[in-house]
Amino acid sequence: MLKRFTEIKDPIISTLALTNASLPSLSPEEWNISREILDIIKPFEEVTTEVSAEKFVTASKVILMTRGLQRIVARYQRNPSSFDPVKKLVDALMSEMTKRFGRVEHIEKLADATCLDPRFKKQAFVNHQAAEETVKRIIAAAAAINPAQSEEDTSDPGATASAGAMFWEDFDERVASLRPSATSSKTSDAMMEMRAYLAEPLLPRTSDPLSWWRRCSPVYKSLSEVTKKRLCIVATSENDLQGHLVDVIIWIKDLRIL
Template sequence: MIACDYQPFSIVEDKGFKEFSKTLDPSYTLPSRKTLSQTLLPNMYGKLRAEIQEKIKRAPAVCLTTDCWTSVTTTSYKSVTCHYIQDFAMTSHLLDCFVLTDRQTSAHLASELRRVTTEWGVSDQIVACVTDNASNIVAALRDHLHWDHIPCFAHVLNLIVKAALREVQGTIQKIKAVVEYFHRSTVASDKLKATQQQMGQEQLRLKQDVATRWNSTFYMLQRFIEVKDPVISTLALINAPLSTLSTEDWGIVQETVDIIKPFEEVTVEVSAERNLSIHQPVQKLVDCLMAEMQKRFSKVEQIEKLADATCLDPRFKKHAFINNKAADDAVKRVTAAAAHNHPSHSEEEEGQDPAAAAIFWEDFDERVANTRASTSSEPTTPSTSAAAMIEMRAYLAEPLLPRTSDPLAWWKMCSPVFKTLCEVMRTRLCIVATSVPSERIFSKIGQIITDRRNRLSPFKVRELVFLNANLP
């Protein structure tokens, strides 16, 4: 209750909770606030930590993510999460969420990360660390720790779209002013609801964007279009002191939403219609998107461990590469790694089905339509030796797995055939695409550090967040 539901320790002293507990079981005596904080919670923390540490010891390789956050009390926290493959399913844990007491220099960050990984005994298992592109953390990984750094895809995408949206900033600022006006004015907000009702439309609130998240701007623009007619009518009725959106502005909004919608679905495809006649500011947005994607993604196939992971994904293999040399290099690296591995035993439990396809995948699906196996087909079992090169050739000869299938479930089924490749797979498919797992931890801290809990010590916050993130 304290860790899972973010309840304060003082709940055991609240009159209402005491009465509720007594009603359930008059003979039960609630533990004191001090007992909860100083005995029960630390004991649970220590027990769960030991259990997770034992699990991680058996992982052949782990991928880390890390990020920083500043709380409402201006305390800086750093989270570190760990990801690995267990029983052919991705497993994740929060390792630590601690206070940064010194300047966030690359040396200090490296020292703290080294401490965490040493305490957990995973220093020799780390294959990569996924973070944003902040210079201090990149330098910490590259210059001090010598770990492979994988740029967070979500962060890169955020930078790309935010840069492009500056090309239509004039129209966006007009919309933000309207949205803020309706959020500030109860009269305007009530009038908008009444207008929506009169028009037979659902009563939808306008959404405000957040400076740090480009997708919040997308949601704001998308909602603004959905309530276009009621907004226009309401603004005319209340004679609000706002800049009027022209016909061109509304066109820009619609085109912008159409173009950046695929990015919301985690794609790099700007628009399926390549020959549209669009407004000049939106054309500049498209040009900026293309330039930013070229700048930030042009060398992504040269990130070796990402390329290896792509090669070892039975849904993609070499077909996901644009650069044939990068694909061939990945095959050579994986083959060389497989030559040094021993066969693995079959394991248990399949992973979960991936999410449904997004717009991004349409082009890829069309290109590989004839190379995919049906969901009911069985992989061909090679009758050759287990030599790494032959095994790799046999693996590449297999039909592609349908993209919505679970690659780890495929590897579970085929591990007796591709024994050495399976061992390499465990050290590559554990790499996650973003540092979002670390960022999610901070939303939990935000719920823990509240007005009722603003005096919690950093170590107590550390215990609570760890339990909340790792308890089943």
């Protein structure tokens, strides 16, 4: 509404002057305030459109979008407007975003989706601790999903006759202590996959992360299984995210009708 009013400012002024000159109208200063407010809330409208998409991966973008909004508002705080209403709006926006988005990087599903998006990975995180916790959590999930690999049967048929002989006990006990457990092996495999995945160059921001995972899933077998449960999340589709994100979206939409 405010955007449309500003776009047709001259016709509105002319029409009011011709039809009912006694009606109160906006002063030049108020029109300038309107234009500045539009510039400030435009990024919020863009985020609302992006996060409400139904056909695209959006959960992995939430952390980046919220941090981007915070930086934009911080820039307006560093270069304040000459109008008090605009200053108050900027301060209110920063206060609300700090309250609502302060720990957004610690929301597990958002953090996991972001890290598993080959366009963003750990580079999307401002909080180093949150990034490391996310990596550890994904590794644990990958290790739990990864089925135990059956060992190849390389036994010597000629040795089976004495396989259970007592004189092998000492050697078998010492060798058994050197073999990693199945759990340890799966965790190591998951860590190696994660290390290799993070070493891959980032995809361009406009690329399709799901296509990349379809192509690379044979290489990252464990991580791809975790990705199927995380990266496909649409930001407003998960019940435990709705209370947080939908509230934010409604709040942003309210700003557009100020």
